[in-house]
Amino acid sequence: MKQALIILAAALLLASIRPAAATAAPYEGYVYSWWGEAVHSPIAYLPSRSITGQEAGGEPWQAANDLFAAADGSLYVLDSGSGTIIVLDREWQLQDRIYAFERDGEPDSFRNPEGLFVTPSGHIYVADTDNSRIVELGPDGEFVREIGAPQSDVLSAGFTFFPRKVIVDKAGRIYVIARGVFDGIIEFDSDGVFTGFMGTNRVAFDPIDLFWKTVSTQEQRDKMIRFVPIEFNNLALDGEGFIYTTTADRTSLSPVKRLNPSGIDVLRITDAYLPPIGDYARVRSTFVDIDAVGSGVYRALDSTRGRVFTYNEDGSLLYVVGGLGNQRGTFRNPVALANHEDRLYVLDRDLGRITEFAPTRFGELVNEANALYAGGKHHEAAELWQEVIKLDANYEMAYVGIGKSLLRQGEFKQALTYLKLGNDRIYYSKALAKYRREYMQENFGFYMTILLGMLLLVLIGRGLARRQRKEAKAHAVSQGS
Amino acid sequence: MQFLREARYTLHVAFHPFDGFWDLKYEERGRLRIALAILLGVTLTMILKRQFSGYVVNFNHPLSLNSINELKYIVFPFLLWCVANWSLTTLMDGEGKFREIVVATGYAMLPLILVYVPNLLLSNVITLREASFYYLLESVAYLWFLWLLFVGTMTVHQYTVMKTIATMLLTLVVMGVMIFLGLLFFSLIQQFVSFAYTVYQELALRR
Numbered sequence: 112m113k114q115a116l117i118i119l120a121a122a123l124l125l126a127s128i129r130p131a132a133a134t135a136a137p138y139e140g141y142v143y144s145w146w147g148e149a150v151h152s153p154i155a156y157l158p159s160r161s162i163t164g165q166e167a168g169g170e171p172w173q174a175a176n177d178l179f180a181a182a183d184g185s186l187y188v189l190d191s192g193s194g195t196i197i198v199l200d201r202e203w204q205l206q207d208r209i210y211a212f213e214r215d216g217e218p219d220s221f222r223n224p225e226g227l228f229v230t231p232s233g234h235i236y237v238a239d240t241d242n243s244r245i246v247e248l249g250p251d252g253e254f255v256r257e258i259g260a261p262q263s264d265v266l267s268a269g270f271t272f273f274p275r276k277v278i279v280d281k282a283g284r285i286y287v288i289a290r291g292v293f294d295g296i297i298e299f300d301s302d303g304v305f306t307g308f309m310g311t312n313r314v315a316f317d318p319i320d321l322f323w324k325t326v327s328t329q330e331q332r333d334k335m336i337r338f339v340p341i342e343f344n345n346l347a348l349d350g351e352g353f354i355y356t357t358t359a360d361r362t363s364l365s366p367v368k369r370l371n372p373s374g375i376d377v378l379r380i381t382d383a384y385l386p387p388i389g390d391y392a393r394v395r396s397t398f399v400d401i402d403a404v405g406s407g408v409y410r411a412l413d414s415t416r417g418r419v420f421t422y423n424e425d426g427s428l429l430y431v432v433g434g435l436g437n438q439r440g441t442f443r444n445p446v447a448l449a450n451h452e453d454r455l456y457v458l459d460r461d462l463g464r465i466t467e468f469a470p471t472r473f474g475e476l477v478n479e480a481n482a483l484y485a486g487g488k489h490h491e492a493a494e495l496w497q498e499v500i501k502l503d504a505n506y507e508m509a510y511v512g513i514g515k516s517l518l519r520q521g522e523f524k525q526a527l528t529y530l531k532l533g534n535d536r537i538y539y540s541k542a543l544a545k546y547r548r549e550y551m552q553e554n555f556g557f558y559m560t561i562l563l564g565m566l567l568l569v570l571i572g573r574g575l576a577r578r579q580r581k582e583a584k585a586h587a588v589s590q591g592s
Numbered sequence: 593m594q595f596l597r598e599a600r601y602t603l604h605v606a607f608h609p610f611d612g613f614w615d616l617k618y619e620e621r622g623r624l625r626i627a628l629a630i631l632l633g634v635t636l637t638m639i640l641k642r643q644f645s646g647y648v649v650n651f652n653h654p655l656s657l658n659s660i661n662e663l664k665y666i667v668f669p670f671l672l673w674c675v676a677n678w679s680l681t682t683l684m685d686g687e688g689k690f691r692e693i694v695v696a697t698g699y700a701m702l703p704l705i706l707v708y709v710p711n712l713l714l715s716n717v718i719t720l721r722e723a724s725f726y727y728l729l730e731s732v733a734y735l736w737f738l739w740l741l742f743v744g745t746m747t748v749h750q751y752t753v754m755k756t757i758a759t760m761l762l763t764l765v766v767m768g769v770m771i772f773l774g775l776l777f778f779s780l781i782q783q784f785v786s787f788a789y790t791v792y793q794e795l796a797l798r799r
């Protein structure tokens with residue numbers, strides 16, 4: 112009786128011990144399994160701090176549209192409403208506020224600028240949208256030059272230049288996305304001379320439209336909607352000089368592109384059934400901003416559900432951060448994202464607020480493991496993937512990572528288990544081929560013996576049967592029937 | 593022993609269909625229980641195949657596997673085929689009785705077991721590169737089954753080749769019609785029931 116009571120008490124005690132709740136986050140972590148089902152996963156990033164215009168010491172941001180994180184960790188915010196650039200340092204102290212500059216002795220300012228970019232040397236490029244120009248400012252906010260509308264025969268006569276986003280590569284070439292330009296990214300050389308378009312989106316057309324177009328008359332055709340490619344809505348530069356672009360097209364299967372210098376999409380998508388398009392839901396994600404993180408990882412900001420999707424270089428989803436809502440860590444109208452080291456910043460236009468996210472233990476592990484994995488250090492990565500599995504037993508990429516490492520170590524049988532759990536058929540098949548060969552080499556003697564034995568038995572059996580039949584015949588003959 | 597001898601005869605039918613199906617009908621060698629056993633065997637094979645095919649060729653979601661589905665996709669179409677075929681051939685001067693149709697269709701399904709079972713074992717040791725052999729064998733089994741079904745139908749009803757093909761295609765159409773009528777029937781019954789229930793409710797709740 113006493114024993115029973117003690118056991119009961121122990122059981123109750125055990126039941127009352129619950130793991131301490133992780134810091135509550137106003138959103139859920141998930142990834143997609145191989146089957147395309149959303150699977151819970153630990154939260155990878157948690158909001159660590161946030162700042163609004165007033166908190167930065169100044170006016171509230173009326174319509175902040177772009178955000179840039181410089182290499183030293185300072186943040187550049189572009190408030191389109193007041194045409195101001197706000198510079199915050201690492202500790203988020205107000206460093207500078209640029210709302211006017213002097214051009215040729217005349218005071219000048221921005222009108223509804225929508226994009227900015229800061230070069231490593233500290234030069235600020237602003238897409239001064241309603242003034243139809245790109246403005247370059249020096250590190251201290253002094254005017255350097257302006258680049259006006261591109262001059263070219265390929266542009267139609269009524270073309271007006273509304274630059275929205277701008278980036279500058281290492282060689283000083285300037286890439287601009289402008290409103291209503293469907294030919295792709297506008298490219299200027301380092302002197303600001305228009306050189307051409309790159310990376311046009313393909314026209315999406317549907318056979319039914321094509322049919323109607325072929326049977327309709329010229330007048331009817333003129334009244335139809337023109338089939339034009341969808342314009343890019345944002346772009347970002349990665350460490351290798353490739354350009355990531357996003358397209359706000361909910362029908363496209365390639366809203367994210369990675370353009371090489373000649374404008375060809377080289378984005379790697381390993382699983383064609385699960386391309387990097389955000390949520391696999393009926394209402395698709397709309398990517399509005401993208402940023403490269405390093406070792407092939409990029410993050411895309413979805414305005415439909417206010418989530419940041421982080422993909423690795425194979426196009427596999429690593430984790431999802433954020434959501435729409437009114438709590439810290441959620442957004443009302445997220446418009447831009449930026450990265451510095453392992454931090455993630457999201458700018459919310461309606462709330463006029465920047466939120467900083469810091470990685471949790473899970474996020475750190477995934478980042479680190481993925482970086483090692485991308486660098487080909489499979490064994491080091493596998494150790495971290497083991498840790499990831501402890502936190503999330505449903506994380507398929509971790510199983511694949513471990514499986515590949517085991518495969519290289521020659522542990523074929525174990526590799527099979529892990530690769531199956533990770534749903535990687537290609538590597539599973541490779542491991543199987545190796546395992547099969549190894550198994551047959553070890554057990555060849557055994558199976559051969561069995562085979563030969565069976566063959567012998569069959570032969571003997573046949574011989575016996577034949578003799579019996581012969582004897583039966585002979586017997587029948589001798590009986591004289 | 594008798595059962596075993598009958599079961600062995602199915603192999604003869606599979607490999608010598610013209611001779612085999614003739615004997616099934618005219619030499620009274622067809623057994624209903626063998627046909628039904630083959631049907632059961634095919635169902636079992638399909639269940640095992642879904643569950644235990646090698647990972648390289650197995651694309652079934654483990655959580656969505658349901659053995660009842662095999663009844664839906666094998667036993668039900670089998671019965672539907674037999675009924676549709678009988679209804680049609682009765683009108684089209686077919687000589688087959690319903691029992692003969694069931695027997696012929698059942699015996700024709702043997703290749704599915706004969707090929708799928710070894711293929712199932714094979715699938716566990718093949719790689720992606722060799723997977724085409726697996727799919728080849730799958731198609732062989734399917735074509736073999738169709739061939740036997742064709743010969744079976746032709747023999748049972750004593751049709752010409754063209755008429756057999758036409759009948760088989762028409763049987764598919766009739767199957768569709770039957771499914772449509774079935775759905776219509778159930779939908780109507782549902783309407784009736786809900787109407788009667790509404791009337792009852794109306795009366796019961798009235799004061």
